[in-house]
Amino acid sequence: MQEVTVEAAATSTRDDPVMPPLQHTPSRARSTFALLWLSETAFDLGTTLVSFAVGVWIFSRTGSAQDYSFSVLAAALAGMLATPFAGALADRHDRRWVVLSCDAAAIAGTFAIVLALPSGRLGIGALYAYAAVAAAVGALRRPSIRVAVSRFVPKDRFAQVGGLTGISRALVQVGAPAAAGFLMARMGLRGVMATQLCLLLAGAALVFAALTRAGADVRGGPRVGESSTRSTSLLSGAGASxxxxxxxxxxxxxxxxxxxxxxxxxxxxxxxxxxxxxxxxxxxxxxxxxxxxxxxxxxxxxxxxxxxxxxxxxxxxxxxxxxxxxxxxxxxxxxxxxxxxxxxxxxxxxxxxxxxxxxxxxxxxxxxxxxxxxxxxxxxxxxxxxxxxxxxxxxxxxxxxxxxxxxxxxxxxxxxxxxxxxxxxxxxxxxxxxxxxxxxxxxxxxxxxxxxxxxxxxxxxxxxxxx
Missing domain, CATH: 1.20.1250.20 (MFS general substrate transporter like domains)
Incomplete structure (x- = not known):
């Protein structure tokens, strides 16, 4: 990263008497982005592992391609319905706690599936619900990460950010199916879910560390004198977003x-x-x-x-x-x-x-x-x-x-x-x-x-x- 006073952060804070413009040295910007990138990679890897494994599990139980397509559709619909709230959360709240809350919800849902699998009573409906919740969590989480990155990365490096994100996505697409097949063959769906749990925990720790050290302007949230205007309900906030x-x-x-x-x-x-x-x-x-x-x-x-x-x-x-x-x-x-x-x-x-x-x-x-x-x-x-x-x-x-x-x-x-x-x-x-x-x-x-x-x-x- 180049040594700059980030234009985006400076623009939003130069007239604020309470908060001075945010400064990022090259090493600090690089390390902060590296933590966010690793967190997103861990989150995407776990999501892809589980998506592949759940599809295999459903098809092996029912033999129906339609049942599998319904799990993908449930995820897509849930993610789409969550996105208006994601915009309100990213613009109006502390992004550190938004992301951490999303990670906590994903961890809780994955842990519940891991506990339920040995009983043998886990139905397809539960996996549909899990796919929907996971997609909604991802939809709520992603804009906050993206906005945070735009606050400290120089504008002339935004394309590089997109390229690095594409690299991690491609590597995940290459490695995740093979890894999921390996885990499914040896430990079943529970092994994949346990791996997802570890990846979520690691990703949550990384992103919390990155946003904590990034500075208040990157994290976002109400400033002094703004609490009354930011105290609206999440539903009205989504509409305003x-x-x-x-x-x-x-x-x-x-x-x-x-x-x-x-x-x-x-x-x-x-x-x-x-x-x-x-x-x-x-x-x-x-x-x-x-x-x-x-x-x-x-x-x-x-x-x-x-x-x-x-x-x-x-x-x-x-x-x-x-x-x-x-x-x-x-x-x-x-x-x-x-x-x-x-x-x-x-x-x-x-x-x-x-x-x-x-x-x-x-x-x-x-x-x-x-x-x-x-x-x-x-x-x-x-x-x-x-x-x-x-x-x-x-x-x-x-x-x-x-x-x-x-x-x-x-x-x-x-x-x-x-x-x-x-x-x-x-x-x-x-x-x-x-x-x-x-x-x-x-x-x-x-x-x-x-x-x-x-x-x-x-x-x-x-x-x-x-x-």
């Missing part, structure tokens, strides 16, 4: 356009990539699927490394749009081919560009969101992303199974038209869905690139804290 985020998007319509554009592109890409597994398994073995997914994860990791090491400081919007265009083109290409080598190439490009775009978008929102509303804005972004996930989970599988796959069977409704180009048989309906999703996403990105004001968003929208 949501209204504040919407007000910011009305004040800065380009940021609203960026939010809408990001949600649409993500919807199209998630719709396609969620169905990668059934498309590959329709004609190839699970080994091929594992290879394609591994190559894709490596691409995502390298994209995050690029952002973390290249010090991308300007032209973030151009990076986002260019990477999205390549990502959509890779999805389109994946729908047209049927060989593992070409799927691997498409997966690599898609996730390489996707991780780069996400890191740059992360940095752009951290830079532009106003200091007093950052938690609310970040929560609104998370809610829109989870809404997309819910729509995809509800509609994507039905569209593939009930409409496109039957239509592209030999003799199907589209066999004599679309089937001439895409072929007919298992997996071709999903391939056509990939093609359509990629084509629509590519067209949307090209339109965004042609929009002069959106392309220049980084210079037209003032940074958070600026007038």
């Amino acid at each position: 949501f209204s504040g985020a919407l007000a910011y998007l009305r004040e800065q319509p380009l940021m609203g356009a960026l939010l809408g554009y990001g949600a649409l592109v993500q919807c199209l890409l998630v719709l396609a990539t969620t169905l990668l597994t059934p498309m590959v398994l329709s004609t190839h073995s699970s080994d091929v699927l594992g290879l394609v997914m591994s190559v894709g994860i490596v691409g995502g990791l390298l994209g995050s490394v690029l952002v973390a090491t290249a010090w991308i400081r300007r032209g973030l919007m151009q990076w986002i749009l260019a990477c999205d265009a390549l990502q959509c083109a890779a999805v389109l290409f994946a729908g047209c081919v049927t060989t593992p080598a070409l799927w691997c190439a498409a997966a690599f490009v898609c996730l390489f560009c996707g991780s780069t775009s996400v890191a740059c978008s992360h940095a752009l929102w951290m830079r532009k969101a106003p200091m007093g509303r950052q938690g609310s804005v970040f929560a609104l972004i998370a809610a829109s992303n989870m809404l997309v996930m819910c729509v995809v989970l509800l509609a994507g599988g039905w569209l593939a199974d009930a409409v496109l796959e039957p239509a592209l069977r030999p003799g199907g409704a589209l066999g004599a038209t679309v089937g001439v180009w895409f072929g007919t048989g298992p997996g071709r309906g999903i391939g056509f869905l990939f093609f359509v999703s990629g084509a629509v996403g590519l067209a949307l990105t090209v339109l965004a690139l042609a929009h002069r004001r959106l392309r220049r968003l980084e210079t037209l929208v003032p940074d958070g804290g600026e007038s």
Whole structure:
């Protein structure tokens, strides 16, 4: 980290007679961020371990893919419903205690599952509830961490922060399934839950230490003379948080356009990539699927490394749009081919560009969101992303199974038209869905690139804290 007086903190405190501007030396900033990064990595690793293990446990007990999808849907809905409260907590309360309370709730829920498992009476409903609670806790916790980081990291390093976050996420995606399978084979679900408990305890200790040493401005919460205005109920605070985020998007319509554009592109890409597994398994073995997914994860990791090491400081919007265009083109290409080598190439490009775009978008929102509303804005972004996930989970599988796959069977409704180009048989309906999703996403990105004001968003929208 560079030696600076953080602009964000200085802006929010320079007129405050009670609290002087917060100073961060390079070593202090680095160590504080390292603690937060390690905490988030431990939290994400535990969450991914449990998500994988719970899916295996449910499917092994019921043999129903629908039962598994319901656990994912329960988590997505719970996270989406929690996000308005997350914004209020991040903007109005001490983030140290917000995060610690979330960690305590996660620890208590995990401990309860660990105790209940030996009895053999644990039902699927309990795991649905656990998945929902865990997702809600994560949704409440994340904006507070993100706002805290934006208060002491220099603005020109926000992209690096996104890159480092992407690196840890990619490493978790690589290691967690193998670790969960190892633990499930030897100790069962209880072993995975016990590991999650240890990771949560370690993460809670790390984040509490980081936020304690970071300073009062980073931690947030009411200052002297503000207690009367901050004593509103959590429900009214959530409403005010949501209204504040919407007000910011009305004040800065380009940021609203960026939010809408990001949600649409993500919807199209998630719709396609969620169905990668059934498309590959329709004609190839699970080994091929594992290879394609591994190559894709490596691409995502390298994209995050690029952002973390290249010090991308300007032209973030151009990076986002260019990477999205390549990502959509890779999805389109994946729908047209049927060989593992070409799927691997498409997966690599898609996730390489996707991780780069996400890191740059992360940095752009951290830079532009106003200091007093950052938690609310970040929560609104998370809610829109989870809404997309819910729509995809509800509609994507039905569209593939009930409409496109039957239509592209030999003799199907589209066999004599679309089937001439895409072929007919298992997996071709999903391939056509990939093609359509990629084509629509590519067209949307090209339109965004042609929009002069959106392309220049980084210079037209003032940074958070600026007038």
